[in-house]
Amino acid sequence: MKVERIYKVFDEYRGLSDSKLRPTELKSEQFLKAFRELLDKKNNWPFLLPLRLALEACTHCGTCAEACPLYIGSGRNKLYSPVYRTDMLRKIYKRYFTLTGKIFRSLIGAKEITEQDANAMAEAAYRCTICRRCVLACPFGLDNGLVMREIRKIFAELRIIPEELKEEGVDNQLRYGSAPKISYEALMNILDFVKGEIEENRKNVNIKIPVDKVGAKYLIINNAGDYLSFLDTIRGIIEVMNYVNVDWTFNSPRTGVFDNVNYGLFYSDKDMLQVIRAHLETINKLKPEYVVIGECGHAYDVLGHLMKDLIPPEERPFKVIHIVELYEKFLREGKLKLDKHKNSEPVTFHDSCKIGRCGGIYDEPRRVIAASCRDFREMYPNREYNYCCGGGGGFALMSKYNFLDFRMKTYGKLKMQQIKDTAASTLITICANCKRQFLDMVSYYNLNINVSGLSEVLANALVY
Numbered sequence: 304m305k306v307e308r309i310y311k312v313f314d315e316y317r318g319l320s321d322s323k324l325r326p327t328e329l330k331s332e333q334f335l336k337a338f339r340e341l342l343d344k345k346n347n348w349p350f351l352l353p354l355r356l357a358l359e360a361c362t363h364c365g366t367c368a369e370a371c372p373l374y375i376g377s378g379r380n381k382l383y384s385p386v387y388r389t390d391m392l393r394k395i396y397k398r399y400f401t402l403t404g405k406i407f408r409s410l411i412g413a414k415e416i417t418e419q420d421a422n423a424m425a426e427a428a429y430r431c432t433i434c435r436r437c438v439l440a441c442p443f444g445l446d447n448g449l450v451m452r453e454i455r456k457i458f459a460e461l462r463i464i465p466e467e468l469k470e471e472g473v474d475n476q477l478r479y480g481s482a483p484k485i486s487y488e489a490l491m492n493i494l495d496f497v498k499g500e501i502e503e504n505r506k507n508v509n510i511k512i513p514v515d516k517v518g519a520k521y522l523i524i525n526n527a528g529d530y531l532s533f534l535d536t537i538r539g540i541i542e543v544m545n546y547v548n549v550d551w552t553f554n555s556p557r558t559g560v561f562d563n564v565n566y567g568l569f570y571s572d573k574d575m576l577q578v579i580r581a582h583l584e585t586i587n588k589l590k591p592e593y594v595v596i597g598e599c600g601h602a603y604d605v606l607g608h609l610m611k612d613l614i615p616p617e618e619r620p621f622k623v624i625h626i627v628e629l630y631e632k633f634l635r636e637g638k639l640k641l642d643k644h645k646n647s648e649p650v651t652f653h654d655s656c657k658i659g660r661c662g663g664i665y666d667e668p669r670r671v672i673a674a675s676c677r678d679f680r681e682m683y684p685n686r687e688y689n690y691c692c693g694g695g696g697g698f699a700l701m702s703k704y705n706f707l708d709f710r711m712k713t714y715g716k717l718k719m720q721q722i723k724d725t726a727a728s729t730l731i732t733i734c735a736n737c738k739r740q741f742l743d744m745v746s747y748y749n750l751n752i753n754v755s756g757l758s759e760v761l762a763n764a765l766v767y
């Protein structure tokens with residue numbers, strides 16, 4: 304098969320390279336073997352029930368499409384309706400894994416698996432951000448986002464995974480401690496620089512940055528990308544933690560995997576579990592009471608929620624919270640004296656899918672923002688109905704080929720309008736992934752808005 308033909312196998316965009324798709328080697332037996340394993344309770348017990356329900360109970364009513372930011376943002380392109388993509392797997396399920404499919408396959412529209420179908424499905428699975436907004440709309444609560452992740456899991460068994468998530472993500476993290484390969488020395492230089500910067504701005508304030516402290520009450524694990532691209536967020540965390548004067552620490556590559564991300568979440572339970580185990584090793588060395596997830600959504604989803612299903616309680620003798628929950632606790636305890644007039648420009652807030660819709664955290668960031676900013680403007684819809692930024696599902700990391708165009712011209716376009724309607728000058732988000740997508744959006748659409756974490760906004764409002 305020629306490269307040009309495969310290039311248009313699903314739509315005009317690409318998330319996977321030709322070498323990954325390996326157009327001449329479909330290996331349908333391997334595909335079916337991996338699919339069969341997903342349908343086995345022993346291998347896939349956390350996800351099997353919602354997978355089976357989505358494959359068997361859908362009435363094709365189409366309600367979910369109108370909830371999907373991809374479908375809406377694309378101008379209602381049928382290729383991007385949730386049920387269209389799930390049908391790709393459903394047809395194979397019916398043909399190979401149901402009795403009727405095996406006996407009467409032509410009558411029920413069940414399909415043989417072809418090379419073209421499989422390649423289209425691999426690309427299609429990387430069009431959904433797994434934001435799970437469609438679940439809220441479906442009368443049966445069917446989860447098309449979960450099905451896309453299950454398809455990614457099948458292709459991961461065939462080693463068809465975007466390199467940004469596998470080689471440059473999980474593999475780097477397990478080998479070097481972080482996806483961007485930050486060394487201990489580089490981290491210490493960065494922290495020294497931030498310390499100097501804060502002390503310069505806040506005269507007479509002596510800043511301490513504990514690193515790898517054993518037994519601290521709060522271990523704050525950051526997204527390593529923040530140390531390189533969002534240093535203001537790191538600065539904000541340090542300022543707030545010094546201000547409240549509690550027992551805390553950051554971790555470093557010396558304790559192992561120090562980056563809170565887990566890109567396995569996006570394509571493989573096996574890789575996700577490997578990263579969780581690496582995180583546990585780090586945490587167990589430092590023995591905190593609380594693991595505080597720095598500003599990152601999918602790290603919070605994995606360590607704060609999914610880990611509970613995968614790791615027995617005796618192996619995780621600590622509590623996991625998102626840093627915004629810690630800030631809100633400090634606020635309730637009266638530990639933060641704030642002047643909201645220090646943040647007088649209009650601000651808006653983006654509910655990250657993994658923290659809001661999947662994590663149930665809506666009020667905490669709003670309370671912190673209300674106490675720190677003079678003019679807070681909601682975007683609409685918000686909370687559980689908020690639109691994904693378009694960087695979820697690993698997309699914020701994926702810009703090769705023409706994938707950046709895809710996420711900007713679909714989700715990005717919808718999100719941009721939502722933000723513009725607020726007329727805010729600062730967009731606050733508490734997820735590093737979302738921040739990356741928003742920075743790309745600002746430059747792609749030439750937007751006049753400042754993208755910020757919550758930590759730096761809060762730090763800016765502190766009264767000394």
Ligand code: SF4
Pocket residue numbers: 370371372373374384385430431432433434435436437438447448449
């Ligand atoms: S999970 Fe989100 S992007 Fe995926 S189909 Fe559902 S609404 Fe659309």
Ligand code: SF4
Pocket residue numbers: 360361362363364365366367368385386440441442443444445446447
């Ligand atoms: S709303 Fe539910 S039942 Fe209707 S098409 Fe979507 S997934 Fe199927």
